Amino acid sequence: MSVRITEENYSHEAVKENRKIITSASVFGILRQQLVKNIGIKRIKGFLFHYGWEMGINVANEALQTDSSIENLIKHGPILHIKNGHISGIKHDCTFELDEKKQIRDFYSFGTWYESYEAEEHIKRFGQSDGPVCHTLIGFASGFMSTVFGEPLLARETACVGKGDPECRWIMKPKKDWEMELQDPHELDFYNETTIVKELELTYDQLLDQKNVVTRLAHFQNQLTEEIINGSGLQTIADMVYQMVQIPIIVEDNVHRTITYSGIDSDTYLLLASDMENYLQKIQLKTNPLLPFRKKIIKTSIQERLITPILLQKQVIGYCSFFYEDIKNHYHEEDYLFLDRFANAASLILLNEKTKFETFERMKGSFLEQILENRLPASEIIKRGKYTGVNLEQNYYIAIMEYKKTQGSIEDDFLLQEQIFETTFRYFKEKKHHILAGHRDGNMVLFITNETLQNKAIQNAMQEYFDYMHQNFPRSHFKLGISRLGEDINQALRCYEEAAIALRLAFKKKIVPFQSLGIVGVLINSKNISAIKMIAKQELGALYNIQDHKMVELLKTLYIFLLNGGKLEQTMLDLALSMSGLRHRISRIESLLEKDLRDAQEMHQLLLIIKSLIAMGEITFD
Known part of the structure; x- marks a missing residue:
């Protein structure tokens, strides 16, 4: 079977103007559905609005060919809406005022559409929407009225059947009025929405930039990794980074002291460093002076820095900064x-x-x-x-530091030991002092030569070290014992023992030189241990029973009382006792000793014996 369409089926009428195409509302529903499928529901608002x-512009230009007044043209627009089948009816109120140049001085329009084809087709194919859906009608009205008045006028739906409202209502105002009224300027993005082709071009350019x-x-x-593998120092790598990115770079430690910099001269760096120090002093009054664990942009009157921390074992050990001379041409x-x-590379280095x-x-500790x-023999040690x-041919001192944390587990004690070790190294490194340091019997041992002290008294040097450690570990307790001056390396063990004796007697004073012990030091150093024990047993009697906790408490009370020269008030404060409790203890001690503690000679002898026992390590008081 064959079917032929003859020439008579064609229209021979010439089409001089726009050809009229008759179609149904469902065709636009299908178009809407396909647009959602291909470009997404978020983009169809802008597409349909511009459509x-x-x-609206096309229809308005046709209407402007007539001699109709603006009032008639405003009435003509809704009629075309109805004729084209967009709506079945409309209510429209428009108030406007023009100046002498026929430009809008005041404009406000609002109305209601009945049976919008867009709302019906949207519900049919997508269900109820979260917002207005009559985008084509809004675009038509806006384009038509903007062409008639020669200025941008925008209509916005305030209610829509497509989102469940009983009717479709809209308001029209000049675009500039909407821009001033709307709190969110992005609500008008659809008006200037970028076309898909342009958006794809921009995306391609962005991808190309990202690829570069x-x-x-x-x-x-790769360059950083190669330099690290080759063992390059931080200065070499900083110079390489500057050559590659052409941005001056600054590396500082965690208290903003210079480590290295590249791309700027020393005078400029000093100026920038001084300016940064002033900045940090200002913010220190209000916030934590330490910079955060992430990037930060700092701007002052003379510089702008992009800063990131150098992290090592989850701690900030320094900062890397890019310094911008031209603060306009950069991309953070x-x-x-x-x-x-670079900060990661610096961390590894x-x-x-x-x-x-x-x-x-x-x-060196070993x-x-x-x-x-x-x-080892002395000659080998010196070599x-x-x-x-x-x-090691210089005269020297040995100091022993005891440290205890207030509370903590075995793991905490081990961690504290490592931290004490590292902090001690850092302290003497910063001072450029060459010493030997190590752990022995749970304490920190320091070997310090006269050359290192540079004519400073050993006690003053140790006081500075003590204060530094206490500042870094405020919850720990420190005590220091210092030996006499050693003149021969073979005397090292003797000096160590002297420092240990001084440390044991560091009770009220936190730093005790052996030389300050007087006769006690001489007694212990003479190895009269058995004689001292015999005298202690004879003079202290029942108090010299270190297995009995009560006797140890009384012996400690006696020791503090004697150290304070028999002053009850000070002893009461040191032991945190009441006066009546202290008097009871003193009375008990005198009864056990059968001695008068007001006798100066008896007091001196007892203090000497107890100090000797402490120095020998026979008794300890916490």
């Missing part, structure tokens, strides 16, 4: 990618330096242990000492 806008950044970043990372997000990788330094210091145990940077 309606162009139709990723390529540069990969090359940058892109620059941060490079700065962050500083970790390597820290590990090498601590390994060397621990080796060497100190060999010296104290007399494992090896040269490799540690310590001249």
Whole structure:
């Protein structure tokens, strides 16, 4: 079977104007459905608005060819809405005022659409919407009226059947009025919405830029890795980073002291550092002066910095900064990618330096242990000492520091020991003092030469070290014992024992030189241990029973009482006792000793005996 369509089926009428196409509302519903499928429901608002806008402009231009007044044209628009089947009816009120140049001085329009085809088709194909859906009608009305008045007029739906309202209502105002009234300026984005083609072009350009950044970043990372593998120092890598990114770079420690910089001269750096110090002093009054664990942009009157921390073992050990001379031409997000990788590289380099330094210091601690145990002859010790940077032919002191945390587990004690070790290394490194340091019997042992002290008294030097440690570990308790001056390396063990004796007697004073012990030091140093014990047993009687807790408490009370020269008030404060409780204890002690504690000679002898027992390690008071 064949079917032929003859020529008579074609219209021979010439189409001089726009050809009229007759179609149903469902066709626009299908178009809407396909648009949602292909470009998404969020984008169809702008697409349909501009589609309606162009139709409104086209119809308005046709209407303007007539000699109709503006009033008639305003009436003509809704009629065309109805004729085209967009709506079945309309209510429309429009108030406007023009100036002498026929420009809008005041304009306000509102109305109601009945049986909007857009609302019906949207509900039929997508169900009820969260917002208005008559985008084509809004666009048509806006385009038509904007063309008639020659100025941008925008209609917005305030109610819509498509979102469950009983009717579709709208308001029209000049675009500039909407911009001033709307709290969210993005509500008018659909009016200037970028076309899909343009958006794709912008996306492509952005992807191309991102590709270039990723390529540069990969090359940058490879260069950093290669330099780290080759063992390059921080200055070398900082110079390389500046050559690659052409942004001056500054590296500082966690208290903003200079580590290195590149891309600026020393005078400029000093100026920037002074300016940054002033900035930090100002913010210190209100906030934590330490910068955060993430990037930060700091702006002052003379500089702008992009800063990121250098993290090591979850602690901030320094900061890397990009310094911008021209604060207009830079991109923080892109620059941060490079700065962050440099900070990671700096962390690895500083970790390597820290590990090498601590390994060397621990080796020196092991060497100190060999010296104290007399494992090596003096000549060998002096020769090896040269490799540690310590001249062991110099006179020296040995100091022992005891440290205890108020509360903590075994793990906390171990961690504290490591922290004490590292902090001690850092303290003497910053002072550029070459010493030997190590652990022995749970205490920190320091070997310090006269050359290191640089004519400073040993007690003053140790006081500075003590204060530094107490500042860094405020919840820990420290005591220090200092030996007499050692003149020969073979006397190291003797000096260690002197420092240990002084440490045991550091009760009321936190730093005790052995030389201050007087006769006690001489007695113990003379190895009269058995004689001292015999005298102690004879003079202290029942109090010399270290197994009995009550006797130890009474002996401690006696010791504090004697240290205070028999002053009850001070002893009461030191022991946190009431006066009546203290008097009872003193009376009990006198009864056990059968001695008068007001006798100066008896007091002196008893104090000497107790100090000797403490110095020998026979008794300890917490």
